[in-house]
Amino acid sequence: MKKGSVVDVTIEKMGYKGVGISRVSDDDGQTVLMVPNAIPGEECSVLVTKKKKNFAEGVRVKKLKASPKEISAPCPYFGVCGGCKWQHMSYADQLTYKHQFIEESLHHIGKITPGELLPILPSPEEYYYRNKIELSFGVVPYRAQESYHIDRQAAQEKGEKLASEEGMYLGFHGQGSFFKIVDIESCHLESPLANSILTVLRAFFKKKKLPAYSQRSHEGFLRHLIIREGKNSGEVMVNIMTNETEDYTAEFWEPLVEELLLLESDTAKFESILWSKHSGVSDVARSTDVTVLHGREYIFEKVGKYMFKISPFSFFQTNTKGAEVLYDLVAEFADLHGGETVVDLYSGTGTIGMYLASKAKKVYSVEIDENAVADARTNATLNGIMNIDFISGKVENEAARLLFESPDVIVLDPPRAGMHPGALAMLPKFKAQKIVYVSCNPTTLARDLQVLSKDYEVKRVRGVDMFPQTYHVETVAELIRRK
Ligand SMILES: C[S@@+](CC[C@H](N)C(=O)[O-])C[C@H]1O[C@@H](n2cnc3c(N)ncnc32)[C@H](O)[C@@H]1O
Secondary structure, eight states, rough: OOOOOOOEEEOOOOOGGGGGEEEETTTEEEEEEEEEEETOOOEEEEEEEEEEEEEEEEEEEEEEOOOOBBBOOOOTTTTBSSOOOOTOHHHHHHHHHHHHHHHHHHIIIIIIOSSSSEEEEEESSSOOOOOEEEEEEEEEEEEEEHHHHHHHHHHHHHTOOOOOOOOOOOEBBTOOOEEEEEEOOSSSSSHHHHHHHHHHHHHHHHHOOOBBTTTOOOOSEEEEEEEEEETTTEOOOOOEEEEEOSSOGGGGOOOOOOOHHOBBBTTTTTEEEEEEEEESSSOOOOOOOOEEEEEOOOOOOOOOTTTEETEEEEEEESHHHHHHHHHHHHHHHOOOSSEEEEEEEEETHHHHHHHTTTTSEEEEEEEEEHHHHHHHHHHHHHHHHHHHEESSSSSHHHHHGGGGGGGSSEOOOOOTOOOOOOHHHGGGGGGGEEEEEEOOHHHHHHHHHHHTTTEEEEEEEEEEEOOTTTSSEEEEEEEEEEE
């Protein structure tokens, strides 16, 4: 097997990032071949695109026999869109693979066998569960990898290049692509209302002939579109992100705002329509220059019995109903009785800390994002929670000052990269009886648990699925201090 060769394989299992795994015998012995979009039981021809000593990557050029597990995906963009990768498996199979992935990560990366690995908790909804989608604009359309490789080879054989199809595209990045966009008219992840919003916006942008921003030339106007929708509150935010320019004023958007408001119903109110400008070259959907076109700069969402204010760029769990399941599990593992001091690290808009505050003596939360901290303070006041303090800054810099508070329980919910090594090394110094680690990445969770397992016993671990139709999964681990 070498780069450029085509091999026929059977997919044996699911691997990291939800790719199909096959083992191929060649001159290097057994090589693990990773095939995106292929699932266990499938037989396919694979074009090898990368070959290293022990592993190889490829793209499926032909499906020889479908897996008995394969079902038909409801979304027409499935297979090319980088958003969902698992719509072609039943939800029960998705849960099985997520659970296995947690177990294998703990075992292989963390060398950990928890006291109990409890069955994964499913998301209350399998589709239309997200309270936020973030779309990108681009000038280059994305084509399916399989047809792209075949067409490019055919063009090369004729000494030609693939024809350019530049224009205004709005959707998700194509699988593995930095600037190519899968132009979508609907998405199964947020709601039918979000799809109607998309239709109205797309028609307006086309009518006004607004150019998309190009990630290569850094020219153009339209950059991102973020639609947030409080699933329990019914409050909707539409945030149009553009390049900075003198050419347009807030009045330019008035007809669009009027059209959007026609989509309102008893259960959905446009409380926030925003225009955010961002001139930097980085492709991040963030801005400090926000103009309110209608309503206010934030929306509220209800999780459990609490209301939360969400600013345009603050982190908020994307599956509201799933977040209730997650936070209930965190509360169960924390098992507070009213007298405990709790430290909540990587606290976002303060959701977990507030969920725990009614059963704690005091909660201290630490979060890097100043806007999220400001929202968290508002949220505490809004919900009448007095026994919580918010510290704005990096955990690795700020957590040490909480050493003197002698917390009984530490709750952590870091980003995908896991904990900063300095912060991780500091944790045992708190001598907290219990740590509840919430993670959206089983591999970094396993890495961090291995470090913590010198001082803590990993008692219970449980997956919570917050992201159906994708390979992502949330995991909660309960750690008890060794004597
Ligand atoms: C996975 S989110 C968890 C948020 C919150 N616990 C929740 O459930 O909504 C991770 C949070 O960590 C914050 N963060 C990232 N790096 C950080 C750091 N070095 N120090 C403090 N907070 C950080 C992010 O801004 C984000 O709000």
